[in-house]
Amino acid sequence: MNTLTFDRPSEQAVNSTVDALKRSYGDRAITTHAIREQHSHGEGMQDAGMPDVVVFPETNEEVASVVKLCNQARIPVIAFGTGTSLEGHLKALYGGVCIDMSRMTKVLETNTEDLDCRVQAGVTREQLNADIRHTGLFFPIDPGANASIGGMSATRASGTNAVRYGTMRENILGLTVVTPDGRIIRTGTRARKSSAGYDLTRLYIGSEGTLGIITEIQLKLYGVPERISAAVCQFDELPNAVNTVITAMQMGIPMARIELLDSVQMDACIKYSKLEGFAAKPTLFMEFHGTDVYVAEQIEQMKSITADYGGSDYRFADKQEERTKLWKARHDAYWAGMSYTPGKQAFATDSCVPISRLAECIAAAKVEVDNSGLVCMIVGHVGDGNFHVQITFDPNDKDERARADKVAERIAHIAIKMGGTCTGEHGIGIHKLDALKVEHGEAVDVMRTIKKALDPNNIMNPGKTIPMQ
Template sequence: MVGQLGADYGDRAVTSQAVRDQHSHGEGLADAAAPDVVVFPHSNEEVAAIVGLCNAARVPVIAFGVGTSLEGHVAALYGGVCLDLSQMNRVLEVNDGDLDCRVQAGVTREQLNADLKGTGLFFPIDPGANATIGGMAATRASGTNAVRYGTMRENVMGLTVVTADGRIIRTGGRARKSSAGYDLTRLFVGAEGTLGIITEIQLRLYGVPEAISAAVCQFDELEGAVNTVIRAIQHGIPVARIELLDDVQMGACIRYSKLEGFAVKPTLFFEFHGTDAGVAEQATMMQQLTAEHGGSAFEWATKPEDRTRLWKARHAAYYAAMTMEPGKQGFATDACVPISRLADCIMETKADVEATGLTAPIVGHVGDGNFHLVVLFDPNDAAERARAEGLATRVSMRAISMGGTCTGEHGIGVHKLDALVAEHGEAVDLMRTLKRAFDPNDILNPGKTVPL
């Protein structure tokens, strides 16, 4: 297999240990598992040929973007072929009159928005990391703008997918709605590369807002910050971003990103999009709500450079948390609950963190009920690692018990297999039936999501 790939793809089929190690893990905590070979395809047809070859030989194949996943999605648990799609990185078309575009899977979100600059359009889904669009679709990612613009589920219109037997299929299309057949697009979005390899994505685009303004509000109590978010959503204030940082996370961000002028307190970051009048109205309503729940006066960031500084600090929250206790490792976990249960879930989780004696700051895209923990532990202390993993499990189960989900955007990967069963019960058996139908030889990212 390796020899044939080398003959077919030359120096784009790489077996060096360094490259294989680079593709053995993402950014999350997971045991590294290197593939036997990494191939860099350039086209749908090359992906199809490689997958067909792997299927015939029953060799695993794992798609790889830039390796920003947090749940072990890209680890080659059983060796095999890693398909690095980073060289399939062209924006294929922009249909500005219809507010959509088509991109190859290796295009990153920052690259896409740079390409759209000057068109008056942008792609809003912003998970923080500069992930590839293919990876974002495969994990059903969302991010800081989800409260206004939705997630990848709502913003992927269609896909080009290579199936396990090497066929190239197209799902969905450019129409804004369709009642034609099964919705295969939604099946592949979030399947984590276990049902097919996404190679092209048709995306919704949005007009760049006339006015954008950002603000920071701090609270003495975490519960006041969370209740502000709940009230804002229930009142229908069309805020573009509402991000929560607890006191521990805010302290880490102040130190790591040199955020001057802020206290180590629970904090909300806001961003408002719209017309000048609309943004002013949203901000006024939000200030009234924050005042009712003990919030400070707003600190405004109206200049682009100030907003960029603010959101860079928010996006660096994971890395800021990881520096809090030198010598320790950490992992991120997420959960999502109905907005009415958000305060209960976060406050119970905060108490749980304190009871464990671990450092685990809380941060989240709380406008849609989604929050994260970065849990730090001593890798040389088995008992402490067990406490950390137990904490993460309890977060998942707590969210499920409140009508929520064990993951709002990270995905299942290898870390949340048991939580998926707890959440969906017998429906997981149907998921396995789908997996067998789409991938009877179990070559597509085996061992992840719904292992056979």
């Protein structure tokens, strides 16, 4: 039978690997409890599992040498960016070596003419944008957190701009990857057409550290648009807000961002981010990019759609500070939700469905939420058909936790039945392994075969992304 296995390595193997790393890396190989704990989990759920040691390499060669050592000793390797993943990607299920990329933060080259750049994996998206601001270019992918580009590549991240600029998948030209046997390979080229052979770049993007460690990334950049205009429109009923989005997408209006917040989420955001002059109602946050004429035209088109669905007048945010405040409020939605329900914990679903099924899917999710009796908030990058239900529960109440899990599972299955996916952007990690099987059936077997072929000792982030059996 085609299965993956991994046993926790012997204490002796772990100790000798840790000793070897300490000899080579000195104070860049750390075994203190505090540092190991910090590297044992992402954001969201507290499902920690500690690595035995955390190493801070500075070059591709150092990453390769750590991996080679681990491969020889059959010790797990888990790459760590900024620790903001949501699906338990970082939990060291079998202990092992955590490779923290935070010392690899060089922007290696910026080619303003070619609209691309090459960065080390530890560069964060905000650092990159600050670094290239003077060039008049920007990098659009913006998951809520200030994640590292390496982590964003490994999880195929997206964000509020994906509806216009795509996800990491569409914005990476090539990668440098350390393979499980400690070799350094380079995929893709500066050319926008991939070179000979298979599209390995796309295989490594989103592989969640299970096939290799991404150490450098060649990224596409974009010119800052001549005009950026953000607007907010509120609705009395959630379906009207959703149908507005569906119509806009079907008409092909090239929105840069279109984000939905339900009334509970909006209430939380108003309180947390001190948004003034808004009601706790279903709301769309929108942004338009282009030339003056083009943006004006997009806004006119959007206004006619929102009017048809009973939307409010628009509140515009054209100045940089106003826009920053608005989008910060959107990015802080998770923390707003946490502050709205003190003492609770929360996790978020991540369904994505074909755009025409979005209204139906959100309505069905809402029924599940209402039946659960739990406080839940809906927020989403609805232009892509992707939305999150943030489900809050009392961590000390087993019944609440069980109901929360049930709601999440049912929403994932509803989406899969509608031809969608259980995860549009957060990934599989350890939490969605069962849902992956429901969604992909036998195809998971081929994914497992690829994993076994490329990582025969199963040392790369074992137990994640691909179900072991």
